[in-house]
Amino acid sequence: MDAYYFTPSWKKLRSFTQLDTFLQQHLEFNEIKLSNFIFTSSTIMEDTIPSTTLLANSNMKVQIVTL
Template sequence: MKGVQEISKSPSTSKRTLVSQGSVDVYAAQCNNCLKWRVVETQEKFEEIRSKASEKPFICSRKANISCDDPADIEYNSTRTWVIDKPNLPKTPQGFKRSLVLRKDYSKLDAYYITPTGKKLRTRNEIATFLKDNPEYKGVSATDFDFSSPKIMQDTIPEIAEQKDSANKKVKIAKGDT
């Protein structure tokens, strides 16, 4: 199960720039049978597929009028930065939104949750406090939220990206140097 972080090339430079403020712009799932990528229309549908990945693997026919004989919706390549989300993560509780933000150095994505009131929560403790202070969200538990960070596919990171080496110094890496 993979999500896609959309990255585009800026027309004025060869460096890539984020299309939106660092969150996932395209969701995709890989067919368990033919291994083709299918775009998933919404984050909610993606989370539904991801939450049941082991018990009900995604297959092309789950999309209307699509079969394994049809061309892929999207190709895995370095025109965008791809990330692998962990399978079987719980669906985000109704009314909340899971947000993934790519760090400038492409080292990881940070997971946050946006409450129905628009507040950004960064930790399970913040979620627990919010739920305690807002009893109208009964039935929702802090354990319903997962801050796991998807794995960034190194072969899809832009050719030149600032990353920190083991000595915590910023270094420019060329594609293929990992």
């Protein structure tokens, strides 16, 4: 599983290099440090996900079914 960060304008940042470039080009974020970010993803434990989950940016609810 890959980890990404999105800028306020929804540009996808896929690496520390892209993130560093973005921060250098946008001085309004000069207080944000690269050390605040991690691009590794953790394992999601299925038993921690509610059975009915609202998707981000969506009005739809999704029923999660485990087999």
